[in-house]
Amino acid sequence: MNGAKYSQWRAMLAITKGSLRATFRSPSSVVFSLAFPLVFILVFGFIGNSTVSVKVGVDRHTDISTTYFKQLAANKTLKLITDDSEAEMAEDLKKGNLVAILNIEQQPxxxxxxxxxxxxxxxxxxxxxxxxxxxxxLRAVTGQLDSQVYPRPSVATIIPEEVPGRIYKTIDFILPGQLGFALMSGAVFTTAFLFFGLRQTLVLKRFFATPIKRFYIVLAEALGRTVFQVISSIVIIALGHFAFGFTLVNGFVTFMEMLVLSAFGCLIFLGFGFIVSGIAKNESTIPLFANIITLPQFLLAGTFFPIDSFPSWLQPICRLMPLTYLADGLREVAYEGKHLWNIGFDLGILTIWGIVVYIVAVKVFRWE
Structure with a gap:
């Protein structure tokens, strides 16, 4: 060392750089952290921008040149099918592909x-x-034609009043859930595979031959994973905001607070990855243990549907999961405009989970 004092921080940053480079080169890291969440965001983003379509078959005996049919056809919610045969429409009606078969009979x-x-x-x-x-x-068109044919004064006057508000879009619910899922799956799977691989290839053992302390080894790997997940979060949030209008109430401030919360959530889920790498006996068991941790949260922690939509007996279980509070916190910051100090309950539950998880991780983690 030529008399120079060994720098733990410099060694840690070197390991962090190598870990981050390896993460970018890992297909599984990219898939779990970016590909899966982006696919779901794209699908639900496009669905959220669409309208309900009501397919209605039009009987062949209907005169489509009538005033009634023309006004009905102007309704963008209805999709009137006029070119199918009677047998095809009857079959589609039985299957539920058509809402109804409509016959408009004109009478003098x-x-x-x-x-x-x-x-x-x-x-x-x-x-x-x-x-x-x-x-x-049908009632709306009938009312319009009645007013034209039999004009009469109304018995009541409607005075509309509208106040400013924000539309809660599908993407405003889906994106925070998928961001939380990306953080969880990326942290658990990549950390578990990484440390198991380092232990199996005796890389950790070689680290012990150097002056760097164990704490800095773990900190370096955690920092590398967190930086990668924050970069993934930037891509996900930016795509949602610019492509689908994901709400960032306070603009750049909200964006930065979501990144801080993402980094905090990533650190919590890294603990689960340490646990999996410690209890796995071989590489083939890692996906099993990792899925036991991630799959229930992916399905039940409000990533796709509000927890209130689940049966009442299942909701307490959903509210035990850390991903629930990370997703809720992200939604409150993004849509409701809350700051990090306003979501103390969510952060408190995540902190408790972090303490418990890292206590277990220390007990089961193996260096050799």
Whole structure:
């Protein structure tokens, strides 16, 4: 060493640099941290920008040149099918592919005005909600034509008032959940495989021949993983915001607070990775233990659906999971505009999880 004092921090940063480079070169790290979450965000982002489509078959006996049909066809929610055969529409109705088969029968009236009989044929496979949309559309067109044919004063006046507000889009719920999933899966899987591999190839044993302390080895690997996950978070949040209008209430401040929260969540989930690498007897058992930790949280921690939509007996289990509080915290910061000091409850639960996880990790982690 030529008399120079050994620097633990310099050695730690060197290991961090090597770990970060290895992470970028690892296909599994890229897949779990970026590919899977981005696919889900793209799918739900496009779904969130779409509208409900109500497919309705139009009976061949319907005159599509009538005023009633033209006004009904102007409704963008309804998709009127006019070119299928009677047999095809009947089969689709039975399968639930069509909400109804509509026959608009035009009849001459004694008052010289057009009159219509609306025959709406549905099946037991019909979605009741979409049927309600169709009936509402029919009533709206009927009301419009009634007002044109029989103009009359109204018995009531509606005075609308609208206050400013934010639309809660699908992406505002989905993206924080998928970001939390990316942090969890990336931290657990990559850490577990990394330390198991380092132990099996005796790299950790070689580290012990150097003056660097064990604490700095773990800190270097944790720092490398956290930097990679923060970079992944930047990509995910930026895509959601610029491509699908993901809400960042306070702009850049909200963005930075989400990154801080992401880094904190990553550190918590790294502990699970240390546990898996410690209890796994061989490489083939790592995915089993890792999935036991990640899969229930992926399904039940509110990544796709609000926890309130689950059965009441299942909700307490959902609220025990750390991913639940990370996702909720990210949503509160992004959409509600809260700051990190306003989400103390979520951070407190995550901190408790972190303490418990790292106590277990210390007990089961093996260096050789």
């Amino acid at each position: 009236g004694t008052d010289g005005q057009e009159h219509y009989k609306l025959h709406v044929k549905t099946s037991t496979a019909t979605d009741p909600n979409k049927k309600g949309i169709l009936i509402a559309a």
